[in-house]
Amino acid sequence: MNGYWIARMITRATSHMMLPARALVWLFVSLTPSPGLSQAAKDGDPIYLFKDNNSAMNTAISDVRRSLDPFFTAMAGAPAGANGFLLKAALADGTDRHEHIWVENIRQTAPGEFSGNLSNQPHYTDGNRGDPVKFTQNDISDWMFRSGDKMHGTYTVRVILPQMSQEDRAKYTAILAPLPKDR
Numbered sequence: 001m002n003g004y005w006i007a008r009m010i011t012r013a014t015s016h017m018m019l020p021a022r023a024l025v026w027l028f029v030s031l032t033p034s035p036g037l038s039q040a041a042k043d044g045d046p047i048y049l050f051k052d053n054n055s056a057m058n059t060a061i062s063d064v065r066r067s068l069d070p071f072f073t074a075m076a077g078a079p080a081g082a083n084g085f086l087l088k089a090a091l092a093d094g095t096d097r098h099e100h101i102w103v104e105n106i107r108q109t110a111p112g113e114f115s116g117n118l119s120n121q122p123h124y125t126d127g128n129r130g131d132p133v134k135f136t137q138n139d140i141s142d143w144m145f146r147s148g149d150k151m152h153g154t155y156t157v158r159v160i161l162p163q164m165s166q167e168d169r170a171k172y173t174a175i176l177a178p179l180p181k182d183r
Contacts, residue, residue, distance in 0.1 A: 050159070060155040061141045063179075070180040071143040071153060075106070081148050086119055088142035088156070089135040093125040100141045100156075101125070103133060112137040150177035 050057045075085045087106055090098040103116035114135055121129045144153040151157075154176060161169050 054159075056159045057156065060159045064142050064153070064155045065137070065140060067153075067155075067180050068137070068140065068143065071145065074145055074147075074152070079147060082145055084144070084146040086144050087114070087116070087135075087140050088144075089114075089116075089133070089139045090141055091122070091125045091133060091135065091139070097124060099124040102144075103135070109134070147177070149175060151175050152177045153179075155179070 071085070071087075074082055084104075085106060086102045086104055088100050089103050090100050092098055099122055101122055102119040103114075104119040106114055106116040109115050114137070116133060116135075118127055118129050118131050118133055127133070142153060142156045144151055146152070151172075154172075157172060158176065158179075161172060164172065
């Protein structure tokens, strides 16, 4: 498969929190010709591309899936000051492509199955911000929540840091909490 990870940077406030700089919407597009490493979307937000066999991105997603327990523990216990619990899920667009998009209002509907609402406006899949979605644990590609002035999780964001502008990289680096040690 000759696909690309596409990261789109957008400014977005979820219903639970205001993201400090920009929220990331990840897209995986299979069999897409490469338009280059970085390009601007129609609205001017940068898009970052990674080949689907990018070892750093694939390792980050594997680490995400192995580290879901701290996320679900924090979400269930909601420590004081913790909010903005989001999962990033791969949603099919009706072809071989999947859009990786943040989901809020997460509920576990059965073991390994979840529902929630789109936290961002999809660009490749049908639907709109706020629409209900269902996904499985195997669809999860990242997680995050805020506690105080720190963002926890955000494994895929860390892979993008070297591609970001110096200003964006500094903003994210300042707010990223250390990753859980039990990865």
